[in-house]
Amino acid sequence: MDNKELVLKAAGELFGDKDPSAVDRWVAPDYRQHSSLIADGPEALRGLVASLPEGFRYEPARVIADGDLVALHGVYHGFGPEPLVAFDLFRVRDGKLVEHWDALTPVVENTASGRSQTDGAARPAAEGTERSRELVQEFAQRILQDADYSVLTDYISTETYLQHNPEAADGLDGFGAAAAKWAGEGRNLVYKTVHQVVAEGDLVLLQSEGEFGEPVAYWDLFRVQGGKIVEHWDVIAPIPADLPHGNGLF
Numbered sequence: 001m002d003n004k005e006l007v008l009k010a011a012g013e014l015f016g017d018k019d020p021s022a023v024d025r026w027v028a029p030d031y032r033q034h035s036s037l038i039a040d041g042p043e044a045l046r047g048l049v050a051s052l053p054e055g056f057r058y059e060p061a062r063v064i065a066d067g068d069l070v071a072l073h074g075v076y077h078g079f080g081p082e083p084l085v086a087f088d089l090f091r092v093r094d095g096k097l098v099e100h101w102d103a104l105t106p107v108v109e110n111t112a113s114g115r116s117q118t119d120g121a122a123r124p125a126a127e128g129t130e131r132s133r134e135l136v137q138e139f140a141q142r143i144l145q146d147a148d149y150s151v152l153t154d155y156i157s158t159e160t161y162l163q164h165n166p167e168a169a170d171g172l173d174g175f176g177a178a179a180a181k182w183a184g185e186g187r188n189l190v191y192k193t194v195h196q197v198v199a200e201g202d203l204v205l206l207q208s209e210g211e212f213g214e215p216v217a218y219w220d221l222f223r224v225q226g227g228k229i230v231e232h233w234d235v236i237a238p239i240p241a242d243l244p245h246g247n248g249l250f
Helices: 003-016 022-026 042-050 129-145 149-154 171-184
Strands: 027-033 057-066 069-077 084-093 096-106 190-200 203-211 215-225 228-238
Touching (some): 057 203, 084 203
Antiparallel strands (some): 069 084
C-alpha cells in the first residue's frame, strides 16, 4: 500500500465509517496536529471521531501525493451548520499518520465564475511533476511573494485560466478585477512565506502564510498545462489567536 492509498483508507475509516478504533490502526503515538480544531495526539483525534454527528460525511474532490506528504481536497458535511471546503495535508511515516495540517472555509453556492470551489480536473497527470513544481515555485516567488505582476503572463495562461475562488471570475481579467476589489476593501494579497509545496503530475499545492486584511493561511492548488498555470482552487483561512496545541498552523 502506497502513501496515497494509506491516507485514503485511513480517512475513509476515520471520517467515512466514523470508527474511533481506526485511530489504533492508522495513527502514530506521536501524532502532531496543526489543525485549529483539536490538540496533539491520537486520543484527541479519537475524541473528535467519536463525536462526529449522524449524517456527517466527507465528499472527496482530489488527492495528490508527494513523498511522505498526501493532500486531500474536498468538502465536509456536518462539522457545522454549513458544508466546509477543506484542504487536509498528512505526513506518513512507517505506515502511520504522523502529522496533519488543514484549512477550512464555507461552501459558497453562487460564485463569480459559476464554478464550484472543488469541481474541475480531479486526477493528477501521470507525469510532469518536477516541471509543474518548478513553474509554480517560481510563480510563488516572483508573483505571490515579490508581487512582480509584470511577469504574470510568464506563468498564467492568457487563453485558459479556470478559477474556483468564489469571488474571482475566470481568466486574468477576472483575477485582476477581484484583486482590485479586495484592495479597495483593505484586503491586499500579501504572501510572506511558502511553507509546503506538494506536487504530483500537473497539480501543485502551496501552503503559505501571509495577510489578507488579517493574518491568514493561504492554501492554493494549481493545475499546469503546456508550461502555464491553467486552473486554480484555494482556501484562505484566518490564523486564530489561540490553538489547542503549541505547534502553530504551519
